[in-house]
Amino acid sequence: MAEAEQGFDFGTPPPARSEAGKAAGEGHRARLRARLLTGGAEALADYEVLEYLLFAAIPRGDTKPIAKALIAQFGSLAGVLNADPKALQRVKGVGESSAAALKAVAIAARRMARGAIVGKPVLSSWQALLDYLATDMAHLTVERVRVLYLDARNRLIEDHHVGDGSIDEAAIHPREVIRRAMDLGATAMILVHNHPSGSPEPSRADIHITQRIAEAGRLLGVTVHDHVIIGREGHVSLRAKGLI
Known part of the structure; x- marks a missing residue:
């Protein structure tokens, strides 16, 4: 019919x-x-x-x-x-x-993409990590902040979605980030966020908050390995730029 x-x-x-x-x-x-x-x-x-x-x-x-x-x-x-x-x-x-x-x-x-990094030392699987982050974040239309918490062997413990919005102290509090690391037993972390504009170049706020968190982490034995910014045009590592 x-x-x-x-x-x-x-x-x-x-x-x-x-x-x-x-x-x-x-x-x-x-x-x-x-x-x-x-x-x-x-x-x-x-x-x-x-x-x-x-x-x-x-x-x-x-x-x-x-x-x-x-x-x-x-x-x-x-x-x-x-x-x-x-x-x-x-x-x-x-x-x-x-x-x-x-x-x-x-x-x-x-x-x-996530399966390529779970259970493996993140620093020795760096390209796999970048592929995972690009797949997940490069085309977001909002700015998203994440913290990857790592154990003593640099394996991923938690991929924590901190929140959406510009990366500043209103969105990401250094004390809270370090406290979560302590609660998880993490010894290191990688900060991640995206730029919906497409360009991954860091802003002053990106650099400032990264340095604040790295300083707080040093006092409590938690290392900030890097802050990776993802955009449609690629990625930027603040560590590679000498900003951490």
């Missing part, structure tokens, strides 16, 4: 053009699948990756225009995957199922 309401006539075969269009669509999906399975990491363009991800939520129809519209709206594949589901659904053709499918991929990517 539902198909009849969509205009299908069960008494006559569908028009030849419709059959040809259906065959072309299935052929396109098959070719895309073959390239995905047999090609390398760059076998598909970003919009084609999205196009393929949308197949599960949109089993019929052309997902290419939707994929291209998503890239245009959010700027990149990463921007799409990190977008809020409600924002995704404002793009024509994207429903709740499509938004959920894309959200699931983003969650999987974060968990894979």
